[in-house]
Structure formats: C-alpha cells, structure tokens
Amino acid sequence: MTNIRISYHTKEIDKVKLFLVVLSFIPVFLLSTGKGLDAENSLNIESLPGVLKQGEVCLIKVSGPDSLKSIYGEFRGERFPIALGEHNGIYEGLIGIDMGTKPATYEVKVVARNGDGKVYSGRLSLKVEKVVFETQELSLPSHLVDLKGKDLERVKKEAKQLQTLFQSFREERLWRGAFIRPVEGELSGTFGLNRIINGKQRSPHTGVDLKAEEGTPVLASNSGMVVLVDELFFTGKSVILDHGWGLYSMYFHLSEVRVKKGDRVDTGAMLGRVGSTGRSTGPHLHWGIKLNGARVDPLSLLRLGT
Numbered sequence: 303m304t305n306i307r308i309s310y311h312t313k314e315i316d317k318v319k320l321f322l323v324v325l326s327f328i329p330v331f332l333l334s335t336g337k338g339l340d341a342e343n344s345l346n347i348e349s350l351p352g353v354l355k356q357g358e359v360c361l362i363k364v365s366g367p368d369s370l371k372s373i374y375g376e377f378r379g380e381r382f383p384i385a386l387g388e389h390n391g392i393y394e395g396l397i398g399i400d401m402g403t404k405p406a407t408y409e410v411k412v413v414a415r416n417g418d419g420k421v422y423s424g425r426l427s428l429k430v431e432k433v434v435f436e437t438q439e440l441s442l443p444s445h446l447v448d449l450k451g452k453d454l455e456r457v458k459k460e461a462k463q464l465q466t467l468f469q470s471f472r473e474e475r476l477w478r479g480a481f482i483r484p485v486e487g488e489l490s491g492t493f494g495l496n497r498i499i500n501g502k503q504r505s506p507h508t509g510v511d512l513k514a515e516e517g518t519p520v521l522a523s524n525s526g527m528v529v530l531v532d533e534l535f536f537t538g539k540s541v542i543l544d545h546g547w548g549l550y551s552m553y554f555h556l557s558e559v560r561v562k563k564g565d566r567v568d569t570g571a572m573l574g575r576v577g578s579t580g581r582s583t584g585p586h587l588h589w590g591i592k593l594n595g596a597r598v599d600p601l602s603l604l605r606l607g608t
C-alpha cells in the first residue's frame with residue numbers, strides 16, 4: 303500500500319484505515335462461504351453444504367485441470383479419496399463429521415498432480431456447528447437392557463465383529479449418484495437422540511428410525527456390496543452394505559433378508575423387509591451410516607443431491 307499519500311486530513315486517513323480493515327476481512331468472508339482458492343497451481347474447492355453441523359456428511363467438490371493423474375484430500379490428519387465425479391472436470395470426495403466432533407473451524411486440504419508431476423493444491427475452511435441433540439426416554443424389559451452372562455458375551459462379540467468390519471477400507475467407489483431413502487415412512491426416531499432407557503443414560507441413537515408396516519420392502523440406498531447378513535442381539539436381522547471409500551449403510555430389525563454376503567446390489571435393490579427383530583419396540587427400519595468411522599445422519603446424505 304505504498305501509493306497512499308500521507309497528506310490526507312485526519313478524517314480521510316480514518317476512511318483509508320476503514321477501507322484497509324474492510325479489505326482484510328474479505329478473505330475471511332470468502333472462506334466462510336465454503337469456497338477457497340490458492341494463489342498458484344491452485345485448485346478451486348467447494349463444500350456442500352458450506353457450513354456443517356455435527357453428524358453431517360459433506361461433499362467436497364474440486365475443480366482443476368482435466369489432466370490430473372492423482373488427487374486426494376486431507377481432513378484432521380487423515381487422507382480421504384477424491385475422484386472424477388459425474389460431471390466433467392469436477393472431482394468429488396466425501397467427509398463424515400462425527401456427531402461428537404468438537405464444533406470449530408477445520409481445514410480441508412486437497413493435493414493433486416498432473417502427468418508431468420506438476421503439483422496443484424487448495425485449501426478450504428470448514429466450519430462445524432454444534433447441534434443440540436434431543437433426549438428420548440424409553441422403557442424396555444430389563445433383560446434387554448441390563449445384560450448378563452451369555453447375552454453380554456454375545457453383545458461384546460457382535461460389537462467387535464462390527465468394529466472389525468468398519469475398519470476395512472475399499473479403495474473402489476461403488477456408490478454412484480444420489481442416495482435414496484430405503485423405505486418411505488415417517489421419521490420416528492431422529493439421529494443423535496440422547497437415550498435414557500429405564501431411567502439410565504445409554505449410548506446415543508446413531509441412525510434414523512423410519513416407521514413402516516411390517517413387510518414393507520427395504521431398498522439399497524445406493525449401489526454397493528453386501529458385507530454382512532446376520533441376526534444380532536440388538537439389531538435383529540441386519541444387512542450392511544459397503545459402498546466403497548469407507549462408506550457403509552446399515553439396515554436393522556428386518557423381518558426377512560433377501561440378499562446374501564458378497565452380493566453386488568444397485569441403488570433401489572430390495573434387501574429385505576421391515577420388521578421388529580432384535581431390541582425393537584415395533585416394526586420400523588433403523589437406517590444407519592458410517593463414513594470412515596464417523597457416525598453421521600443418513601438424512602444428510604440425501605441432502606447432498608449428487
């Protein structure tokens with residue numbers, strides 16, 4: 303700013319100062335809209351939505367040269383995959399904000415190379431806002447809550463089995479385009495509910511409950527691979543799909559399962575039927591999503607509109 307003359311009157315100097323203050327806020331403003339641009343060899347990065355809430359999925363859209371040979375993202379010290387999307391010249395990746403993520407502003411970094419080894423990069427500020435999750439009080443038979451002996455052993459074993467399953471990462475992206483709701487029907491249990499069962503605080507509700515008649519077909523939310531078909535203590539007859547890139551969808555309390563482990567399914571394929579198996583108070587579908595370990599609201603996937 304060497305071109306500012308110093309012969310201004312005091313009032314004018316104040317105006318200049320104000321102008322400089324306003325200027326210095328512009329980059330912050332640009333970042334807060336969910337867009338970021340680096341100076342050289344830059345990639346244009348956008349997040350959808352621009353501001354996130356705890357427990358939401360975020361679509362990262364990167365536009366850069368068509369000739370990129372490798373591209374990846376980094377969020378909170380972990381790499382996540384990015385690849386060409388459905389639209390020309392736009393690369394896409396998904397980030398899951400776990401329901402327990404501390405509300406703050408985080409940085410997303412994207413690094414890419416073209417065939418000649420030229421490096422491109424871009425950064426984006428991602429604001430995560432706090433959600434006040436509601437509380438739900440439930441009464442259940444005590445033998446389904448205060449577990450003992452064989453039941454307790456079984457539950458521990460099943461929890462370990464699921465934990466191992468979610469640790470595996472499929473490099474290939476199997477999901478394509480928009481996600482669909484697996485059954486129509488009203489939301490009877492929202493995501494993130496703090497659950498008080500028989501007067502005691504229990505683990506939060508990490509999916510959504512969709513109320514539907516027993517026997518209603520349950521459809522695959524997107525294309526993927528069936529990686530679990532089992533009858534589990536809490537979740538009853540259960541199906542889990544691996545959509546690749548660390549994204550899993552879960553369908554619980556089914557009355558009947560129509561697929562088997564290893565099946566490849568397309569979006570909308572029938573996985574089974576709504577039921578009330580496992581620890582359930584009536585026919586409904588519990589639909590859950592895990593994205594690279596993050597517990598996220600399935601309904602936020604529907605809002606991405608990819």
Ligand SMILES: [Zn+2]
Binds near residue numbers: 491509588589
């Ligand atoms: Zn549920």
